[in-house]
Amino acid sequence: MPSKLGLHIQRRRSGWPDTVADATPAVVKSLEWAIIDDWIAEEQGNAINRARAAKWQGQNVFLLGRHAVPEQHLDKPLDRAFAFWNRLLDAKTRGRYARRPAVLERMRLFDAWEGYNEIGTGADAFKLGQFDAYLAKRFHDEGMRYAGGGFAMTQPTLDDWPLYCQGVIETAVTGDGDRPDFLHLHEYWYPNETWPELLTEHGLIDAAKMRAATQGCMLHWRQLYQLPETPRQMKLPVIISECGWDQGWPQQVGFRKSGRPDIDYFRWLVWYDQELRKPLDGIDYVVGATIYTYGHTYQWSSFEIDQQGGRGVLDMLRDYMSKENVDPHPLDWQAAWERADAENPETAESHYVLLSQDIHFAWRQALEKYLDAYKCTNGQSLTDALCLKARRHHITLVGRADVVGGVSSQVEAHLREQHPEILVDRMDARDPAALRALANRRAERGDRFGAREGSNEA
Numbered sequence: 434m435p436s437k438l439g440l441h442i443q444r445r446r447s448g449w450p451d452t453v454a455d456a457t458p459a460v461v462k463s464l465e466w467a468i469i470d471d472w473i474a475e476e477q478g479n480a481i482n483r484a485r486a487a488k489w490q491g492q493n494v495f496l497l498g499r500h501a502v503p504e505q506h507l508d509k510p511l512d513r514a515f516a517f518w519n520r521l522l523d524a525k526t527r528g529r530y531a532r533r534p535a536v537l538e539r540m541r542l543f544d545a546w547e548g549y550n551e552i553g554t555g556a557d558a559f560k561l562g563q564f565d566a567y568l569a570k571r572f573h574d575e576g577m578r579y580a581g582g583g584f585a586m587t588q589p590t591l592d593d594w595p596l597y598c599q600g601v602i603e604t605a606v607t608g609d610g611d612r613p614d615f616l617h618l619h620e621y622w623y624p625n626e627t628w629p630e631l632l633t634e635h636g637l638i639d640a641a642k643m644r645a646a647t648q649g650c651m652l653h654w655r656q657l658y659q660l661p662e663t664p665r666q667m668k669l670p671v672i673i674s675e676c677g678w679d680q681g682w683p684q685q686v687g688f689r690k691s692g693r694p695d696i697d698y699f700r701w702l703v704w705y706d707q708e709l710r711k712p713l714d715g716i717d718y719v720v721g722a723t724i725y726t727y728g729h730t731y732q733w734s735s736f737e738i739d740q741q742g743g744r745g746v747l748d749m750l751r752d753y754m755s756k757e758n759v760d761p762h763p764l765d766w767q768a769a770w771e772r773a774d775a776e777n778p779e780t781a782e783s784h785y786v787l788l789s790q791d792i793h794f795a796w797r798q799a800l801e802k803y804l805d806a807y808k809c810t811n812g813q814s815l816t817d818a819l820c821l822k823a824r825r826h827h828i829t830l831v832g833r834a835d836v837v838g839g840v841s842s843q844v845e846a847h848l849r850e851q852h853p854e855i856l857v858d859r860m861d862a863r864d865p866a867a868l869r870a871l872a873n874r875r876a877e878r879g880d881r882f883g884a885r886e887g888s889n890e891a
Contacts (some may be wrong), residue, residue, distance in 0.1 A: 434763070435758040435763070436710075436758055437719050438458055438702065438724060439462065439724065440452070440453065441726045442462065442463045443727075443728050444728040444730060445465055445728055450589055453489050454484075455754075456754035457494055458721065458723075458758075459720065460722070463499070463565050464499050466500070469539055473486060474487040474497060491761060495545075495672075495720055495762070496542075496543050497545050497573075498546045498547070499547040502549075505549045507557050507560040508560075510600075511567050511804070517568060519547075522536060525539075529788070539826065541575070545577070545578040545580045547579075547583055547823050550566065551585035551588075551619065552583070553592070554589065558589055562604070563601075563808075565610075566581075566600070566605050566610025569612065569614070570609070570610050570611040570810070573611050579612030579613070580613060581601065582613075582616045583619075584618040585618075586650060586681060592661065594657050594663070595662045598662075598663065600607070602664060605694070607784070607808055607809070609783075609784075609809055610772075612709040614670070615670050615876060616654065616669045616670070617650060617674040618649060619673070619674060620653055620654075620676045621679035623691065624678065624692075628693065643704055644708070654718070658713055662672065664772045665772060665773060667773070668718070668773055670719075670720050671719050671764040672722075672723075676724055677698075677725045687737075688735070691737070696749075697744050698746055699746045699749045699753075702746070724738060724750070727747065757801060758832060780886075782825045782826075782827070783827070784807065784810065784881070785809065785811065785812070785818040785828050786803075786812075787829065787830055787831065788831045788840070791837065791838065793838060793852060796831065797811075798869075799866070800822070802804070802869075802876045805878045807876070807881055810828075826856065828854070829856070830859040831860050832863075833861050840859070859883075
């Protein structure tokens with residue numbers, strides 16, 4: 434089996450394409466989405482670049498993208514997922530809406546994308562699960578895969594993990610969200626004065642002692658998946674999206690300040706690699722683990738694996754991975770989806786709130802209380818509204834058919850004639866103020882589809 438080690442690229446360093454082509458790591462994670470311009474072999478303008486890109490593509494190197502955001506809130510998971518998605522697209526398009534189709538096409542060339550990073554502990558674990566489910570649906574609707582979690586070192590706790598799973602599953606069952614495709618998390622450890630006790634008499638790492646010493650930090654995903662409370666449909670393929678040595682407290686510093694020689698760090702990474710290759714319950718869950726970091730900003734210089742200042746482990750890693758990765762990286766982790774899907778119960782009911790294409794934003798604002806109460810999918814696309822997610826599918830039309838901002842009678846007639854299996858109701862409001870009153874009543878009464886309304890109410 435090839436190596437599971439990968440590279441985390443915070444800032445692309447000179448020569449990175451040669452490194453990736455030589456090492457063909459299991460995963461490359463990039464915070465610079467322009468990396469895609471060098472990634473696809475068919476797009477390269479000269480033979481050398483084409484050959485490099487063809488090699489990592491042929492070796493099944495997995496490309497993971499991350500868009501970093503300055504604020505990460507979970508107070509309203511649906512709204513926050515919507516805001517994250519639009520902030521991402523605004524950044525990639527530089528605010529030009531017309532460029533969205535071209536940007537989305539480029540984004541689809543990544544194998545998966547991440548969401549939030551290192552938040553969602555305690556009670557927020559449930560909200561993070563909701564957020565990830567909502568955001569996963571956004572990515573899925575655009576033909577992309579999504580990695581949920583993003584947990585920091587030692588997280589989630591064994592108490593928080595079931596809450597996260599519950600948040601994902603409950604949101605996905607409504608049809609408003611989807612289960613993420615991958616679980617991603619960070620695994621770090623830091624050596625201390627007990628290092629000599631973790632070695633054999635020949636000075637090599639004692640695998641059993643190292644497993645015991647790093648428990649709770651490294652291979653934490655195995656602990657989560659072995660919990661009886663973990664639903665099988667949440668045992669997704671795993672990406673360790675950051676890993677290595679991090680002191681954590683009182684200061685985040687990497688291997689360069691550990692007091693250990695670089696060879697110790699390299700040997701420890703090899704030990705970790707061997708552990709990652711071990712299946713769990715017959716499934717090879719791990720896609721790969723990206724070592725933090727190859728290319729950095731100033732704050733993270735002590736983590737830099739490249740050769741600089743007479744130090745670094747990149748040359749050793751490059752040689753090690755090139756020898757281990759003779760064959761393409763297998764896609765055995767996809768078996769996790771098959772097992773998870775076998776346990777995923779069919780959604781019983783789904784609901785889409787359809788707004789007119791030409792509404793003013795005030796109409797959307799008027800639905801805030803209703804959407805928060807029922808967590809239903811909403812939008813302006815009839816195509817999206819017709820993507821049934823359940824045996825019973827509801828579509829709520831917003832606004833009177835004869836007013837500007839209301840869904841037209843032609844749309845309603847089409848639904849009732851061409852899709853009689855769909856349950857259709859209408860919020861028969863003439864303006865945003867009337868809509869707010871009607872939608873709030875539905876929320877307060879528990880009257881989701883207006884069964885208790887008079888035909889001319891609002």
